[in-house]
Amino acid sequence: MTVHLVGAGPGDPELLTVKALSLLQSADVVVFDRLVSAEILGLACATAELIDVGKRPGTSHTQELINDLLISLGQQHSVVVRIKGGDPFVFGRGGEEAEALARAGVAYTIVPGISSAFAVPAAAGIPVTHRLVSRAVTVVTGHCAQGSQSVDWRAHARTDSTLVILMGTERLATIATELMAGGLEASTPVAIVHNGTRDKQQVLRIQLHEAVFIRAHAPSVIVIGAVADLDLRDPLQLAQLVNAQ
Ligand SMILES: C[S@@+](CC[C@H](N)C(=O)[O-])C[C@H]1O[C@@H](n2cnc3c(N)ncnc32)[C@H](O)[C@@H]1O
Structure with missing residues (x-):
């Protein structure tokens, strides 16, 4: 049971890393942001549950709610992919998500992405x-x-x-x-x-x-x-x- 904090790169699906692609293809759940394109989500395993947590006006996805969601998914599923535009640690709040998972004792990995x-x-x-x-x-x-x-x-x-x-x-x-x-x-x-x-x-x-x-x-x-x-x-x-x- 692991949450993978994955960078999706700047948008072109061909700029995904090989590691990001293979995790998408084996994911049980994919939690994605606004900058992750439909083309990239289309590469996920057909049976994967896709959860949109993009922060935009009118939505209630605060960072705390996203952290709690990742912890709960990480406790239930074997492969959770938390995918973000670019690199997860460049203005992506991936660091806060890693900290929250570590505090909750949920295993996680960091998969760097090509930053915009x-x-x-x-x-x-x-x-x-x-x-x-x-x-x-x-x-x-x-x-x-x-x-x-x-x-x-x-x-x-x-x-x-x-x-x-x-x-x-x-x-x-x-x-x-x-x-x-x-x-x-x-x-x-x-x-x-x-x-x-x-x-x-x-x-x-x-x-x-x-x-x-x-x-x-x-x-x-x-x-x-x-x-x-x-x-x-x-x-x-x-x-x-x-x-x-
Ligand atoms: C919340 S930051 C996330 C940055 C991301 N973690 C990265 O490493 O690229 C979002 C900003 O990244 C930039 N950005 C991301 N993808 C872009 C793209 N395809 N074209 C232009 N700007 C982009 C824009 O400035 C956008 O407002």
């Missing part, structure tokens, strides 16, 4: 680090839990690191304004990648000052920094970069 923080920019041709362009990358949430300390965007403006922002669409105007107030150039490239690695992937490339007026939609990964101008899917751009080095 890196895979979604890559799918849009953006390397989050690139020789001579960016030597560091910082992954930040644009959404802070109530009562927690908010992100110091002005400090991030001074780090000379590519910024990758998850859950940042609603606060994009504030984030851009704060970054500019912290000294980041108004002309800094920004890429907003919506539905990355999925059929409906969209990429918007703008400058930081324009981000104040943009209405972005979730799920999107926002990349801020010189690399956001790159599209290495484009052989012409790639050739220019190689010649410049």
Whole structure:
């Protein structure tokens, strides 16, 4: 009797790990989040019970209820797959679920997934680090839990690191304004990648000052920094970069 905390990757079913696929195929129960696509759920064992615990307006799935559900399922079934978008430990609250299971004495495993923080920019041709362009990358949430300390965007403006922002669409105007107030150039490239690695992937490339007026939609990964101008899917751009080095 084990609960497996599994990362589903960024959306494209082919970006599931082999381990995630084999667990889905042997699952008695699959407990899934909003970002896990129907295509991925379709890979689960035909007899598996599928339970949607996606948090969205109008639902009552608090994290505590989800923890209790996992404990109870883990006490009844031999293979419980708790699957989440990306990696379970990157802004996924997988750590809290592991803690709750450990406290209750329920066996669990952790199956890492490909995080959207890196895979979604890559799918849009953006390397989050690139020789001579960016030597560091910082992954930040644009959404802070109530009562927690908010992100110091002005400090991030001074780090000379590519910024990758998850859950940042609603606060994009504030984030851009704060970054500019912290000294980041108004002309800094920004890429907003919506539905990355999925059929409906969209990429918007703008400058930081324009981000104040943009209405972005979730799920999107926002990349801020010189690399956001790159599209290495484009052989012409790639050739220019190689010649410049
Ligand atoms: C609650 S966080 C979960 C992150 C996840 N654990 C991971 O490692 O990718 C959800 C956020 O991830 C980002 N995200 C996840 N999948 C995405 C996708 N396919 N395209 C764009 N953004 C995505 C968005 O910023 C979204 O708001």
